[in-house]
Structures are given as structure tokens and as C-alpha cells.
Amino acid sequence: MAKTRPQAMKPNDGCVWITGASSGIGAALALEMAKQGWQVAISARRQTALDEIAQQHPHIHAFVGDVTDRAAMHNVVMAIEAELGPIALAVLNAGIYLPTALPEFDATIFDRTFEVNLTGTINAMSPVVPLMVERGKGRLALVSSVAGYGGLPTSAAYGASKAALFNLGESMAMDLAASGVGVSMIAPGFVKTPATDVNSFPMPFIISAEEAAKRMVAGLAKGKTHISFPKRFSFFLRAINMLPRGAYVRLVGLTKR
Ligand SMILES: NC(=O)c1ccc[n+]([C@@H]2O[C@H](COP(=O)([O-])OP(=O)(O)OC[C@H]3O[C@@H](n4cnc5c(N)ncnc54)[C@H](OP(=O)(O)O)[C@@H]3O)[C@@H](O)[C@H]2O)c1
Numbered sequence: 001m002a003k004t005r006p007q008a009m010k011p012n013d014g015c016v017w018i019t020g021a022s023s024g025i026g027a028a029l030a031l032e033m034a035k036q037g038w039q040v041a042i043s044a045r046r047q048t049a050l051d052e053i054a055q056q057h058p059h060i061h062a063f064v065g066d067v068t069d070r071a072a073m074h075n076v077v078m079a080i081e082a083e084l085g086p087i088a089l090a091v092l093n094a095g096i097y098l099p100t101a102l103p104e105f106d107a108t109i110f111d112r113t114f115e116v117n118l119t120g121t122i123n124a125m126s127p128v129v130p131l132m133v134e135r136g137k138g139r140l141a142l143v144s145s146v147a148g149y150g151g152l153p154t155s156a157a158y159g160a161s162k163a164a165l166f167n168l169g170e171s172m173a174m175d176l177a178a179s180g181v182g183v184s185m186i187a188p189g190f191v192k193t194p195a196t197d198v199n200s201f202p203m204p205f206i207i208s209a210e211e212a213a214k215r216m217v218a219g220l221a222k223g224k225t226h227i228s229f230p231k232r233f234s235f236f237l238r239a240i241n242m243l244p245r246g247a248y249v250r251l252v253g254l255t256k257r
Pocket of ligand 1: 045095
């Protein structure tokens with residue numbers, strides 16, 4: 001039986017841990033959550049970049065850790081809880097986009113993408129889920145993408161990793177509900193960050209990282225299972241994903257760069 005129905009977490013429930021917070025969306029989210037009164041633990045591989053974010057608000061604390069290293073994620077979680085207390089909310093945001101240039105098939109692009117985006121998320125969940133279940137409360141937020149809704153050009157590796165996060169997160173939301181631990185899936189559209197600054201193709205409805213952070217905070221504050229923005233772009237992609245699959249592939253394939 002459920003101890004409690006999974007709730008939205010608040011600053012007095014514990015701290016928030018954000019992975020991949022040395023730049024882009026994660027860094028903006030750290031600042032936004034600190035302003036809302038959260039104690040914020042940020043992690044990524046680059047110590048200097050993390051320290052620069054931490055210097056911007058006294059509630060932000062830096063912890064170095066590579067999500068592809070499961071033992072390192074265990075150590076990061078132990079260090080956060082020792083310094084800041086229980087992790088109430090874990091925003092698993094670390095991710096990379098490596099375009100696939102088919103028909104030249106490079107399996108290493110898939111390996112590297114899945115290692116960070118999928119296995120890295122699992123590595124980060126591994127130490128924190130048992131702690132949340134034991135406490136009977138907490139929330140995991142998996143940063144997926146609208147690219148996970150259906151196939152997109154150059155996105156065979158990235159899109160597959162993000163689609164896997166939706167499936168994984170939905171299953172975990174069902175399996176963890178009775179323990180009082182909630183799961184949110186976050187699906188941003190295009191957000192201006194170092195990751196997208198290198199793109200040469202049009203990025204419709206692109207928003208700033210600060211705006212993305214505000215939408216994430218608003219959705220998490222309501223304990224939403226699915227948080228996606230900007231609304232028009234997300235709705236459009238979900239609508240075309242309801243087409244028969246052959247029609248979807250032909251239609252979206254026309255946008256191939
Ligand atoms: N920007 C968009 O349009 C967009 C749209 C949809 C979804 N997303 C998702 O949003 C998330 C953040 O992306 P972003 O656009 O903000 O990109 P970003 O600025 O490149 O940030 C990526 C973050 O992930 C960290 N990271 C990468 N590999 C890591 C590893 N092995 N271990 C630990 N941290 C690692 C990076 O830090 P270090 O290099 O210091 O490790 C960095 O802090 C990603 O999951 C991305 O897929 C982005």
C-alpha cells in the first residue's frame with residue numbers, strides 16, 4: 001500500500017540534485033531553484049565551470065562526477081546527503097547530442113550517446129532511488145526531449161536514447177508510486193545552450209535556458225508526470241506523432257537537411 005501518493009517536492013523536503021549543471025539548462029535550473037529557496041547540489045565533470053555557477057548563489061554547491069561512472073555517482077550522492085541532507089528531488093539532466101550521419105554507420109556514436117543519456121541516467125538513479133524509497137518520498141525528473149516522441153533526421157542515436165527515457169520513466173512511475181516516490185519526464189523543445197549553439201539548421205520556437213528553467217520549475221512544483229515546452233512546438237510534434245507511422249516518416253523525412 002502507498003505510504004503517500006507521490007507529491008511535488010518543496011524546499012523544506014530536502015535538497016535538489018541536478019546532473020549536467022555546469023552549463024545550459026542545468027545551470028539555469030540551478031540558479032532558478034536557488035532563487036526559489038532550494039538548497040541546490042550541482043554535478044558534472046568540469047570543476048571550474050561548476051564552481052563558477054556555485055559562486056553565483058550561496059545555496060548552490062558543486063560536486064564533480066561523471067554520470068558514466070556508477071561508483072562516482074554513488075560517491076556524489078553520499079557527499080551531497082552528508083553536506084546538504086536528504087535529496088528530495090533529483091533532476092537527471094546530463095546529456096549529449098551527437099548527430100548521426102547515415103548512411104555512414106558509426107556504432108560508436110550510439111555507444112557514446114547511450115552511455116551518457118541512458119546508462120548515465122540509470123547510474124545517477126542507482127544510489128538515490130533506494131534512499132528515496134526508504135524515506136517514502138522524493139521525486140526523480142528525467143530530462144528527455146521532444147526528439148524522443150518519434151524519429152527525427154540525424155537523431156537515430158539521440159532520439160532513441162531520449163525515447164528510452166520516456167519508457168523507463170513511465171515504468172518507474174508505475175513501479176515506484178506505492179513507495180511515495182514520483183517520476184517526472186521533461187521534454188524540452190529547442191533551448192539555446194552550448195549544445196544547440198553549434199547547430200546550423202533552423203530551430204523553431206527556440207527559447208532561452210532561463211525560460212526553460214522557469215517552465216521546468218513550474219511543472220515540478222505541480223508534481224507533473226510529463227513536462228514539455230514550448231507548448232506549441234511540443235503539441236505539434238505530439239499531433240504529427242499520431243499519424244500512421246508510414247505517413248509520419250514520409251512527412252518528417254521531407255525536413256531532412
Ligand atoms: N538544448 C536543447 O535544445 C535541448 C532540447 C531537449 C533536451 N535537451 C536536454 O537537456 C539536457 C541539457 O542539455 P543542454 O542543452 O543544457 O546542453 P549543455 O549545455 O551541453 O549541457 C550538458 C551538460 O551535461 C553535462 N555532461 C555531459 N556529459 C556528462 C557526463 N559524462 N557526466 C556528467 N555530466 C555530463 C555537461 O557538463 P560537463 O561537460 O562539465 O560534464 C553539461 O553540464 C540534455 O540532456 C539534453 O539532451 C536539450
